[in-house]
Amino acid sequence: MKNWRWRFTGGMLLVWSGILCAGESEFVRIQKDEKQQPIALETSMIPFQSEDGEVSVTLIGAIHLGEKAYYEKLNEEFKKFDAVLYEIVAPEGSRPVSEEECSGWVGWSQRFSGQLLGLTHQIGAIDYSAKNMIHADMTPKEFDKAMKDRNESFLIWYARTLGYQTGVAPVGMDEEEIRFWLVLAFPGKRLGLKRLMAEQMTDMDASIVPVEGKEGSALLKDRNDKALKILRTQLDAGKKNIAIFYGAAHLPYFSQTLEKEFHFKKQKPVWLEAWNLVNFND
Numbered sequence: 001m002k003n004w005r006w007r008f009t010g011g012m013l014l015v016w017s018g019i020l021c022a023g024e025s026e027f028v029r030i031q032k033d034e035k036q037q038p039i040a041l042e043t044s045m046i047p048f049q050s051e052d053g054e055v056s057v058t059l060i061g062a063i064h065l066g067e068k069a070y071y072e073k074l075n076e077e078f079k080k081f082d083a084v085l086y087e088i089v090a091p092e093g094s095r096p097v098s099e100e101e102c103s104g105w106v107g108w109s110q111r112f113s114g115q116l117l118g119l120t121h122q123i124g125a126i127d128y129s130a131k132n133m134i135h136a137d138m139t140p141k142e143f144d145k146a147m148k149d150r151n152e153s154f155l156i157w158y159a160r161t162l163g164y165q166t167g168v169a170p171v172g173m174d175e176e177e178i179r180f181w182l183v184l185a186f187p188g189k190r191l192g193l194k195r196l197m198a199e200q201m202t203d204m205d206a207s208i209v210p211v212e213g214k215e216g217s218a219l220l221k222d223r224n225d226k227a228l229k230i231l232r233t234q235l236d237a238g239k240k241n242i243a244i245f246y247g248a249a250h251l252p253y254f255s256q257t258l259e260k261e262f263h264f265k266k267q268k269p270v271w272l273e274a275w276n277l278v279n280f281n282d
Contacts, residue, residue, distance in 0.1 A: 041275035048264035071125035085136035146218035
């Protein structure tokens with residue numbers, strides 16, 4: 001991507017609407033046909049096994065807006081695990097039921113983005129009432145404290161991203177940015193917008209790098225540490241087959257930790273279609 005304004009505008013829309021990914025990698029990718037046309041945005045399920053093969057921890061990438069069939073497939077997959085550790089900054093043990101529980105500006109932006117892209121919200125589609133679902137994220141109080149300790153705020157993250165983009169990318173409107181604004185202006189072009197957003201999700205370093213910074217952030221690292229603490233608790237309780245269902249931006253840290261600290265061995269990934277990039281479901 002050449003133009004910083006398109007990257008910044010699209011990137012911030014994705015970040016603040018809750019669609020935070022880590023770039024095209026082993027956790028999220030765009031699948032293409034033989035003509036190299038995009039047909040699907042996919043996320044992975046990657047198992048990690050202990051040295052004796054008796055314990056398995058599977059990293060499952062979460063995209064907070066997706067096709068209805070994507071979440072139905074995840075619900076079926078979750079039944080296979082002793083415990084599924086999931087993310088949501090909410091009171092201890094929260095089991096969200098409806099997307100209406102995502103209040104404030106972030107909640108509004110998530111619902112708006114879902115309508116714009118013809119996608120379903122994760123909350124309301126995922127069955128968090130299942131007995132094996134384990135809340136493994138910070139409470140609002142913990143998150144606020146972590147931000148305060150790091151002297152962070154949403155405004156600071158926004159400023160970091162803007163400053164990073166201004167410093168690393170050239171100025172000037174290019175064809176891609178023109179396409180972005182055209183598909184926003186014409187509802188009939190929303191499949192094009194969906195494809196553009198999918199491409200943006202595989203190039204998210206521009207949004208993640210400045211937010212995370214050199215010392216980590218409350219948004220990613222501190223929440224990751226909380227999830228890993230709960231993972232250890234579940235392992236100590238004798239759980240043998242565990243999943244971590246978190247946004248793809250969190251998964252590289254989990255992957256490194258499972259390999260280096262837990263000494264688990266990475267297995268072959270399974271890919272799930274999160275967004276259909278051929279048809280638009282209005």
